[in-house]
Each structure stands twice: as structure tokens, then as C-alpha cells.
Amino acid sequence: MxxxxxxxxxxxxxxxxxxxxxxxxxxxxxxxxxxxxxxxxxxxxxxxxxxxxxxxxxxxxxxxxxxxxxxxxxxxxxxxxxxxxxxxxxxxxxxxxxxxxxxxxxxxxxxxxxxxxxxxxxxxxxxxxxxxxxxxxxxxxxxxxxxxxxxxxxxxxxxxxxxxxxxxxxxxxxxxxxxxxxxxxxxxxxxxxxxxxxxxxxxxxxxxxxxxxxxxxxxxxxxxxxxQIQRTIHEGRYVNGQATPEGxxxxxxxxxRSIFHQYCAAIKAARRSIYIENQYVEVPEIVDCLRRALERGVDVILLMPANPDVSLQVPPARRAFLDARTELGSYPNFLLAGIAGVGADGHRKPIYVHSKLMLVDDEWATVGSCNLHHFSLFGNGEINAAFSEPDTVRAFRCELFREHLDQDTFGLDDLSAFHLFRKIASANRKKFEAGDDAWQGLAFELDVAAYLG
Missing domain, CATH: 3.30.870.10 (Endonuclease Chain A)
Known part of the structure; x- marks a missing residue:
């Protein structure tokens, strides 16, 4: 175990x-x-x-x-x-x-x-x-x-x-x-x-x-x-709370709201690294947990759609939320990234990040249907599987990074792999801005201050 x-x-x-x-x-x-x-x-x-x-x-x-x-x-x-x-x-x-x-x-x-x-x-x-x-x-x-x-x-x-x-x-x-x-x-x-x-x-x-x-x-x-299987279920949707076997x-x-509670608990407990892929990060509590992790010295990489979906804007709270999220970019141990492949015309085209996952300290992970926005965490019907097994989580991280960086990170620990991710993504962003499509892998750094998704 x-x-x-x-x-x-x-x-x-x-x-x-x-x-x-x-x-x-x-x-x-x-x-x-x-x-x-x-x-x-x-x-x-x-x-x-x-x-x-x-x-x-x-x-x-x-x-x-x-x-x-x-x-x-x-x-x-x-x-x-x-x-x-x-x-x-x-x-x-x-x-x-x-x-x-x-x-x-x-x-x-x-x-x-x-x-x-x-x-x-x-x-x-x-x-x-x-x-x-x-x-x-x-x-x-x-x-x-x-x-x-x-x-x-x-x-x-x-x-x-x-x-x-x-x-x-x-x-x-x-x-x-x-x-x-x-x-x-x-x-x-x-x-x-x-x-x-x-x-x-x-x-x-x-x-x-x-x-x-x-x-x-x-x-x-x-x-x-x-x-552990975790869920978001809105109150009043189901009535029969019969226990699962041995539960x-x-x-x-x-x-x-066990998915929400799990995300907060895992981020608060992180000691070394947090890697997140998600369509949205729209919940202030999650952003605050990430900020506190960065203050503790935890490395954080957030992979999101390079071309964000802005249809979920909530105007009354939007500006304050964006300011809080933008603050994450002031930490040197934070990276916001997207991915882009080569289109039919030979030029880089954004790949939409639809995954919903988090890896912590190369030993714990969660994967499921839940986005980090109000709808998924507090109202939709959602299901995630959270799991702990260092060999599996590390291999998962290596597979994701191999796709995004076109490089094998199996011989690197999580912090060394994060450093490499940041280095390649930064170099690819410079190439993207210069119109050079000859990247290594898919990942490129995004501007946190300009990101509205």
C-alpha cells in the first residue's frame, strides 16, 4: 500500500x-x-x-x-x-x-x-x-x-x-x-x-x-x-443515501462537495510541486490555496487552453478575481502554459486543454470530469478519482510531460522536471512571438496578466 x-x-x-x-x-x-x-x-x-x-x-x-x-x-x-x-x-x-x-x-x-x-x-x-x-x-x-x-x-x-x-x-x-x-x-x-x-x-x-x-x-x-471516488452532487438531486459496501x-x-474539499486539502498539503491541467480556474478559494502554496515555495504549473473560453464570466466578482489570479504570476515558482500543435498549414495552432487533473509532489493525483469553476465544484453532477501511488503518479507525470515537451523526464524528479518544463515553455513562447514554428514539444508560456479564461 x-x-x-x-x-x-x-x-x-x-x-x-x-x-x-x-x-x-x-x-x-x-x-x-x-x-x-x-x-x-x-x-x-x-x-x-x-x-x-x-x-x-x-x-x-x-x-x-x-x-x-x-x-x-x-x-x-x-x-x-x-x-x-x-x-x-x-x-x-x-x-x-x-x-x-x-x-x-x-x-x-x-x-x-x-x-x-x-x-x-x-x-x-x-x-x-x-x-x-x-x-x-x-x-x-x-x-x-x-x-x-x-x-x-x-x-x-x-x-x-x-x-x-x-x-x-x-x-x-x-x-x-x-x-x-x-x-x-x-x-x-x-x-x-x-x-x-x-x-x-x-x-x-x-x-x-x-x-x-x-x-x-x-x-x-x-x-x-x-x-477515493469523489463527487459534486447538488442538494435535492437524490435521496437514497444507502451506504456503499464497507462504507x-x-x-x-x-x-x-468532496471534489472541492479534496482540491483545497491537497493544495494545502503540497510540499514540493503542483501540476494542474484544467479548462478553468474560476474559484477564489482555489486561487487562494495556490497563492499560499507558492508562498511556501511549492512549484506550480497550470496548463490551460491558450485560447480561453470566457463564457463563464461573473461580472460582479470578475475584476477582483482576475486581480487575485494575476498575482500568481508574480511568483517565480509559478507558470501558466498552453499547448499548440502544428496545423495543416504548417503553423502552430492552439490545442484545447479539456483535461481536469492535478498531480501533487509526484505521489498523489486526481482525474475526472470536474472543472475548477463554480458550476463544477458547487452545482453540476461530477465524478473524480483521487489516487495515491508514487510510481503510478510519477509515470503519469512523465507521460504528460513527454507529450507536452517532447522529452523524457523519467530520470528527473518532480522539481527538476518542472524546471525543464518552465525552460522549454519560455523558449517556445519567444519563438511563438517571433513567428517561429520550430518548437520543442507543444507547451508554451502564457501571459498571466493578459489571460482572461
């Missing part, structure tokens, strides 16, 4: 569980290839939570659409279920790339004679059911889960070395061992209380109106990582 000075949270639906195998999967093509392999090997069930599904999305290696892959599994007798988010009136602008149960989408399922079972689930008004997880063979000794942030989006499916404008960088993590039962518990809790289950158009497929049983046993140990009953009706 691994040991760490980074504390796991004490209040949440799920306990910390030792004995897990953890395998990070960087970028959409490798991640979905591995998920498809697990689907093709499934013996009992495939359960999936989906936020966004683009009509043009296809799985890698010619496997076809999501429903092509899942219908083949269902035809083998595999229990195949999906929970799709259904946007409300306040979020209906996001329906374009959501499989929300429109007349046309139901018609597509009917035409396919699809063998899947579906329930639709709304979020609290104005928020999103943002969880992205896959569970293979729930309750079986080989139960395997995938937790992360990759949407079923064609922009996620380009190999890192060929990425350019319009493509995403993202991450999933594969889990096997005791922690998989908590991903199962989350799915059952959502399935049984999906908001639309009683609506005429809230379920689809034979068996979709039947509730599921909560899990009763913990899978055998498969590795050496300690894992304690949790008042889910009052909501859960």
Missing part, C-alpha cells in the same frame, strides 16, 4: 480504498481504444454516464458510432445501460451536442432497434450532469471502471502528435479493484433516481423502467494504489 502526506477527504459518499490498479489514459484515441477493448471483453454489463454526444463522433479503429459499439455488445446478451443528461430550459443551448431524447433521437433508436437501455437525468436548474464514466461487468470479480473528462466528441479523437487547431487534449483513468464498486454505486444511485424516469419520454429500451440493486460486495485487490451512509439529499 502506498503512503502519502496528501490527505483524502473525510466527508463524502465513498471511503478511501487500498489495493487498486490505476492506469491513466492520455487523450481520446488511446482512451477510447482501451474502453472499446474492455467493452468487447465484457461478460455481464456495460454501464455508461454521458454528458455530450456529437452526432459525428466515432470510436477509433473503424468501430463506428457509440451505438454501433454498444449495440454489438447488447446483441451478445450484455446488459447495456446509459444515463444521458437532459438539459433544462436554462441550459437548452447545449442540446445541440447532447443526446437528450428528442423525437429525432428516439426515432434513431427505434430505427436501429437498439438493444441498449436508457434513462435521462436532468441536473439542478442551470447546471449540468457532467459525469463521464464507464463501468464494465459491474459486480463481477473483473469489474473495471473508467473515470475522466473526455466527451464523445470528434475533436477528442486525434493523435497528440498531429493535433492542431480545433482539437482537444484530455484524460481518463482506468480503475480495477475495490474502488470500482463506488463507480457502480454512483451509477445505481443515479439510475434509480434519474429525474425523468417517470416521464413518458424519460426511459427507452426493454428493461429501462426497472431499478437496479445497490452493490453488496467489494472487488478483490488488484494493485497497490489507494483510491457509511451519506446524506446525499443535502448534496456532496
Amino acid at each position: 502506498s503512503s502519502t502526506l496528501i490527505p483524502f477527504v473525510q466527508s463524502g459518499s465513498y471511503p478511501r480504498r487500498p489495493g487498486n490498479l490505476v492506469r491513466p489514459l492520455v487523450d481520446g484515441t488511446p482512451a477510447f481504444r482501451r474502453i472499446c477493448e474492455a467493452i468487447e471483453e465484457a461478460r455481464l454489463s456495460i454501464w455508461v454516464t454521458v454528458t455530450f454526444l456529437w452526432s459525428t463522433f466515432e470510436m477509433p479503429d473503424g468501430r463506428g458510432s457509440l451505438f454501433d459499439v454498444l449495440d454489438r455488445a447488447a446483441a451478445r446478451g450484455i446488459d447495456t445501460r446509459l444515463i444521458f443528461w437532459r438539459p433544462d430550459e436554462e441550459t437548452e443551448g447545449l442540446r445541440q451536442n447532447a443526446f437528450w431524447g428528442s423525437t429525432a433521437q428516439i426515432g434513431l433508436l427505434d430505427k436501429r432497434r437498439s438493444g441498449v437501455q436508457i434513462r435521462w437525468d436532468r441536473a439542478h436548474p442551470g447546471f449540468c450532469q457532467h459525469q463521464k464514466c464507464w463501468l464494465i461487468d459491474a459486480g463481477d470479480e473483473n469489474e473495471t471502471a473508467f473515470v475522466g473528462g473526455i466527451n464523445l466528441n470528434p475533436h477528442s479523437m486525434v493523435a497528440p502528435g498531429h493535433k492542431g487547431e480545433g482539437h482537444n487534449h484530455d484524460v481518463f483513468v482506468e480503475l480495477a479493484g475495490p474502488s470500482a464498486v463506488d463507480v457502480q454505486h454512483n451509477f445505481v444511485q443515479r439510475w434509480n433516481e434519474a429525474s425523468e424516469r417517470m416521464a413518458k419520454d424519460g426511459c427507452w429500451g426493454a428493461g429501462s423502467t426497472t431499478s437496479l440493486r445497490f452493490p453488496t460486495r467489494v472487488p478483490a485487490e488488484r494493485g497497490s494504489a489507494v483510491v 457509511m451512509s451519506f446524506d446525499i439529499a443535502s448534496g456532496e
